[in-house]
Amino acid sequence: QVQLVESGGGVVQPGMSLRLSCAASGFMFNAHDMHWVRQAPGKGLEWMSFIRYDGSRHSYAESLKGRLTISRDNSKNTLYLQMNSLRSEDTAVYFCAKGYGAIDSWGQGTLVIVSS
């Protein structure tokens, strides 16, 4: 079955950068669009970014544009998210997700805490 396993979370200082990874299995990774979605503690879902199945197109939430880079390595079945200039408000659980439009599969998430 579909498995999405995020990694790379942890405690980081404000202003630092972080790269999250998502290892995919159980489906043809190179045939599916992928997303990153985050959820701050006690808050709602925030869509962050999307990348087309072949990496040819991507998009970012307007509020995060300029600080994010989404990428994928189809030879490794892995999705990435590079986040720069981290702030306290970036503290959240970060989900890797699969879907062409609607998101049909989610990882368990990785927690990022931005704190000095």
Added chain:
Amino acid sequence: DVQMTQSPSSLSASVGDRVTIACRASQGISTYLAWYQQQPGKVPKLLIYSASTLQSGVPSRFSGSGSGTDFTLTISGLQPEDVATYYCQNYRNAPYSFGQGTKLEIK
């Protein structure tokens, strides 16, 4: 960018009740609308896509309707396991924004 607004933000209903949650898009999105359920402590789950198509395995008491800017999620016969926060999402054009969520509790 399309903004998604849900109402109400929270509601309380009794087991067996019919529950309706509304979602409004700031501009027309045809039927590119999905609904998700997030039970406490769990990962979100896709309930409905294309505004009204039930995802495989989702109980038939869930239904969706609408097109353009106004959409509705209906639960016909509320069950205790339906306690959750429900989100709508636009996927007409990126950014694929979510609504702010509707928290559903049992009376």
